[in-house]
Amino acid sequence: MAVRVATADFDVSAEIAALTAGRTDIGAVVTFTGLVRGEAHGKSLASMTLEHYPGMTEAELARIETEAHARWPLQASLIVHRIGPLAPGDAIVLVVAASAHRHAAFEAAAFLMDYLKTRAPFWKKETATDGTGGWVDARDSDTSAEQKWQAGQ
Amino acid sequence: MAVRVATADFDVSAEIAALTAGRTDIGAVVTFTGLVRGEAHGKSLASMTLEHYPGMTEAELARIETEAHARWPLQASLIVHRIGPLAPGDAIVLVVAASAHRHAAFEAAAFLMDYLKTRAPFWKKETATDGTGGWVDARDSDTSAEQKWQAGQ
Amino acid sequence: MTIRLLYFAWVREKLGRSEEIVTLPPEITRVDALMAWLAGRDDVHADVFGRPGVIRAAIDQVHAQPSASIAGAREIAFFPPVTGG
Amino acid sequence: MTIRLLYFAWVREKLGRSEEIVTLPPEITRVDALMAWLAGRDDVHADVFGRPGVIRAAIDQVHAQPSASIAGAREIAFFPPVTGG
Numbered sequence: 399m400a401v402r403v404a405t406a407d408f409d410v411s412a413e414i415a416a417l418t419a420g421r422t423d424i425g426a427v428v429t430f431t432g433l434v435r436g437e438a439h440g441k442s443l444a445s446m447t448l449e450h451y452p453g454m455t456e457a458e459l460a461r462i463e464t465e466a467h468a469r470w471p472l473q474a475s476l477i478v479h480r481i482g483p484l485a486p487g488d489a490i491v492l493v494v495a496a497s498a499h500r501h502a503a504f505e506a507a508a509f510l511m512d513y514l515k516t517r518a519p520f521w522k523k524e525t526a527t528d529g530t531g532g533w534v535d536a537r538d539s540d541t542s543a544e545q546k547w548q549a550g551q
Numbered sequence: 552m553a554v555r556v557a558t559a560d561f562d563v564s565a566e567i568a569a570l571t572a573g574r575t576d577i578g579a580v581v582t583f584t585g586l587v588r589g590e591a592h593g594k595s596l597a598s599m600t601l602e603h604y605p606g607m608t609e610a611e612l613a614r615i616e617t618e619a620h621a622r623w624p625l626q627a628s629l630i631v632h633r634i635g636p637l638a639p640g641d642a643i644v645l646v647v648a649a650s651a652h653r654h655a656a657f658e659a660a661a662f663l664m665d666y667l668k669t670r671a672p673f674w675k676k677e678t679a680t681d682g683t684g685g686w687v688d689a690r691d692s693d694t695s696a697e698q699k700w701q702a703g704q
Numbered sequence: 705m706t707i708r709l710l711y712f713a714w715v716r717e718k719l720g721r722s723e724e725i726v727t728l729p730p731e732i733t734r735v736d737a738l739m740a741w742l743a744g745r746d747d748v749h750a751d752v753f754g755r756p757g758v759i760r761a762a763i764d765q766v767h768a769q770p771s772a773s774i775a776g777a778r779e780i781a782f783f784p785p786v787t788g789g
Numbered sequence: 790m791t792i793r794l795l796y797f798a799w800v801r802e803k804l805g806r807s808e809e810i811v812t813l814p815p816e817i818t819r820v821d822a823l824m825a826w827l828a829g830r831d832d833v834h835a836d837v838f839g840r841p842g843v844i845r846a847a848i849d850q851v852h853a854q855p856s857a858s859i860a861g862a863r864e865i866a867f868f869p870p871v872t873g874g
Binding site for chain 1: 562564565567574575576578581583585586590651653656657696
């Protein structure tokens with residue numbers, strides 16, 4: 399289990415290699431990479447800045463990871479979230495879940511993202527190419543995605 | 552959409568980069584990497600060989616990929632499957648699904664793996680460290696995983 | 705009770721500060737009471753803290769409901785619903 | 790009707806060949822009839838093809854049910870349930 403908050407980009411292959419190095423008990427590795435899209439709310443995006451709550455971010459991501467390990471038999475997991483200024487096409491977040499079997503890895507990775515989206519203290523501020531912008535509103539669909547897990551589905 | 556059958560290993564980062572290069576309409580990339588586990592059916596595995604049906608393999612993987620694109624709004628996808636001799640820890644298969652949003656990418660990647668497991672003409676032959684071995688039997692759980700999608704769940 | 709308050713995203717921007725140390729009257733024992741007390745400071749604070757459900761709180765870096773007790777807390781953060789990932 | 794037959798995995802190993810070209814009698818029009826006809830060749834073929842449900846078939850590289858027509862087929866493959874991934 400590991401969490402990391404960084405301005406630097408990440409390398410998916412290197413992270414998978416680090417998690418699986420020297421092990422032969424992992425049969426399935428699922429990764430999720432979130433990218434900045436060039437269009438948001440009908441406008442062309444110029445840039446985005448991610449603010450977070452240092453200390454709580456790491457603590458909350460670790461709690462989310464612990465919860466995933468309690469729910470699924472995971473051999474390893476990783477959450478990397480970038481902060482600071484980002485441009486369209488840039489990677490924002492990486493989640494990796496490794497298990498003996500694929501369904502646990504898929505479900506745990508989806509769970510980690512759903513919980514991260516509603517619980518990890520990050521906030522996005524967008525600037526459109528027309529100069530307008532502001533703080534991104536939370537999406538109701540993210541809250542319902544998290545509640546799905548709480549209902550045990 | 553792309554499928555590839557190869558003896559060579561793959562690089563997850565390079566494949567993600569190739570699928571997303573020059574695009575800003577992808578917000579979510581999910582990858583699944585299948586690895587050879589060191590223990591199989593209670594025995595320590597020495598090696599594994601993958602046989603396939605050249606021609607049908609590529610055709611069937613392309614049909615599975617087309618079905619995924621019909622079910623989810625995907626910007627890009629990739630299936631890479633290795634053949635020939637493999638050792639514990641080696642990568643066997645890579646599935647990548649890219650979409651604007653994460654739930655489509657997660658579901659499509661899981662679907663691609665479930666269908667690949669039950670429909671793509673690959674066969675594994677295992678050799679244990681004690682010299683015994685043979686062709687791997689299909690798992691009932693893989694068939695039920697595929698049937699879940701047919702039932703529309 | 706002396707406590708550290710932290711503000712993030714548009715809460716921070718509207719208040720014009722990222723943190724402050726405050727001394728609370730003894731009758732302020734829950735998150736919602738603290739928000740009502742802050743809302744009474746001035747129009748800007750009323751705009752930020754006077755609409756229940758719009759902003760979230762964390763006590764010592766753990767998400768907290770409006771009804772949560774703030775007894776013994778070292779830091780309390782206020783922020784909009786999170787939008788990372 | 791002349792047709793190419795392909796065998797994979799333990800079907801290939803038990804039969805000792807990976808492919809053959811056969812000429813079918815005209816009454817063989819479905820996958821299951823072809824399997825019964827192959828099972829009648831000898832004990833080895835009976836062991837492989839005489840247990841319905843154990844092996845799978847594909848007609849011209851598309852999965853086929855036992856009841857599928859083989860009319861016009863160029864190649865028919867027989868193999869165990871797949872185990873890739």
